[in-house]
Every structure is written in structure tokens, then in C-alpha cells.
Amino acid sequence: MLNVQGKWALITGASRGVGRETARFMAQQGCNLILHSRDVKHTASLEEEIRSMGVQTYSISAELGNHEEVTAMLDAIEVQGTQVDIVFNNAAVQIAYRTDFWNTPVEDFEASFRINFISVVTICNRLIPGMLERGFGRVINTTSGIINEPEQAGYAASKAALDKFTKDLSSRLEGTNVILSLTDPGWCRTDLGGPQAPNAVDSVIPGIAIGAFVNDGRSGRFFHAQNFVGMDLEEAVTKAEAQEAQRYVI
Numbered sequence: 001m002l003n004v005q006g007k008w009a010l011i012t013g014a015s016r017g018v019g020r021e022t023a024r025f026m027a028q029q030g031c032n033l034i035l036h037s038r039d040v041k042h043t044a045s046l047e048e049e050i051r052s053m054g055v056q057t058y059s060i061s062a063e064l065g066n067h068e069e070v071t072a073m074l075d076a077i078e079v080q081g082t083q084v085d086i087v088f089n090n091a092a093v094q095i096a097y098r099t100d101f102w103n104t105p106v107e108d109f110e111a112s113f114r115i116n117f118i119s120v121v122t123i124c125n126r127l128i129p130g131m132l133e134r135g136f137g138r139v140i141n142t143t144s145g146i147i148n149e150p151e152q153a154g155y156a157a158s159k160a161a162l163d164k165f166t167k168d169l170s171s172r173l174e175g176t177n178v179i180l181s182l183t184d185p186g187w188c189r190t191d192l193g194g195p196q197a198p199n200a201v202d203s204v205i206p207g208i209a210i211g212a213f214v215n216d217g218r219s220g221r222f223f224h225a226q227n228f229v230g231m232d233l234e235e236a237v238t239k240a241e242a243q244e245a246q247r248y249v250i
Contacts, residue, residue, distance in 0.1 A: 162182075
């Protein structure tokens with residue numbers, strides 16, 4: 001199991017929900033954190049909490065639907081001189097539930113793809129080459145288990161694109177010490193998931209973070225956080241490393 005103490009992780013959507021839980025958990029493991037939100041004020045209290053754990057942290061902001069802001073965020077991290085070792089691409093938006101799905105506005109697809117897919121691609125394409133040069137990196141992209149719901153077509157399609165991108169890219173990382181994984185927190189009671197969701201947000205720990213700790217050089221696996229509920233981190237990593245990647249078959 002990988003020791004992340006002293007490494008730097010970027011967490012998008014860190015101000016609340018799954019991102020906030022992930023940040024707390026990683027800080028408990030001794031990992032330094034870059035906390036992303038749309039406004040640095042949103043992560044101010046989390047910064048204080050994390051610093052009290054004895055790790056370093058700072059906040060950055062970007063509207064992920066704006067490509068220029070995503071690029072500026074990555075520029076700012078570079079200016080700070082931070083070597084990003086781990087990335088949790090957690091942030092996402094679920095635009096609307098369209099009961100009249102035949103008339104889903106094109107804007108649903110445009111916004112979903114900009115935030116849920118294109119921003120992740122931009123982050124990966126910027127940060128993974130440096131990881132490969134340094135010989136270490138972990139990237140965890142957050143997908144969704146939503147299926148057979150055309151009412152959420154924009155959101156679901158953007159996550160399907162993310163799945164394809166992640167699995168295709170992972171095929172180029174075999175034999176390196178850069179591991180690219182997918183995770184799904186499950187349906188949780190967050191601002192995005194809503195109050196009717198069956199799972200508490202803290203149920204995502206430790207499963208949501210497994211991709212940062214696997215240490216066997218294998219990319220392209222999917223880790224469903226709810227499959228690791230009740231496990232300690234070492235047990236969860238052992239279970240995760242026993243999984244095989246489900247490659248696309250042509």
C-alpha cells in the first residue's frame with residue numbers, strides 16, 4: 001500500500017460533499033492538499049481544519065465550465081511550485097432532471113461536458129506528463145452509476161465520455177508508476193445527490209480514495225466506493241489490487 005505522507009494532492013470540488021470528505025481523509029494520511037472550489041472562501045474553514053492535522057494546504061478557485069479559468073488554475077499551481085502527485089477529479093454538475101427528455105435543451109449537454117468531462121481532460125493532459133517524467137502519479141476520475149435515465153442524459157453522457165477517456169488513456173500508462181482509476185461514490189446525500197439518497201456522504205471513505213493508495217502499476221480499474229464500506233484502508237487496498245481492469249472489447 002502506498003504511503004502518501006508528504007505528497008501533494010489536488011482535489012476538485014473540495015468545499016463540500018464527497019470532495020470535502022476526501023480532503024479530510026487524505027489529510028489524515030499525511031497528504032498535503034490543494035483545495036479547489038469556485039471561490040476560495042468556500043474552502044477557508046476546511047483549510048484551517050486540515051492545517052490542524054499537521055499538513056500543508058492552500059486553496060485555488062476556478063469555474064470548471066470555463067476553460068480559461070481551468071488553465072489559469074493550473075498555471076497558478078505551477079507558479080506556486082507545487083509538484084502535484086495525486087489528483088482527485090471529483091467536481092461535477094448535474095444540470096436538471098428532464099421529465100420531457102425528448103426536449104432536453106442542448107445547453108444541458110454543453111454545460112455537462114464542459115464541467116464533467118472537458119475540465120477533467122484538461123487537468124489530466126496538463127498534469128499526467130509531469131507525473132510520467134517524475135516516475136510517480138495517481139489520478140482518480142469520478143464517474144457515475146446512473147443508467148437507463150434519459151431524464152439525466154446530459155450528465156450521464158458526460159460521465160460516459162469520461163469513462164471512455166479514462167480507460168483509453170490508462171492503456172498508455174501500463175508499466176509506469178502512474179496509475180489512472182475510476183471511482184463512483186454511489187448515490188449519497190449531498191447537494192448533488194439530494195436528501196433522498198440512500199448513502200451517507202461519509203460512507204465513501206475509504207473507497208473513494210482507493211486509487212491513490214494502490215501500488216501495483218495497474219491502471220484502468222473501477223472502484224465503487226460502496227463496495228469498501230466498513231473496511232480499514234489496508235483491507236480496502238488489498239481488495240482493490242485484486243481487481244482486474246475491464247478493458248473494452250472490439
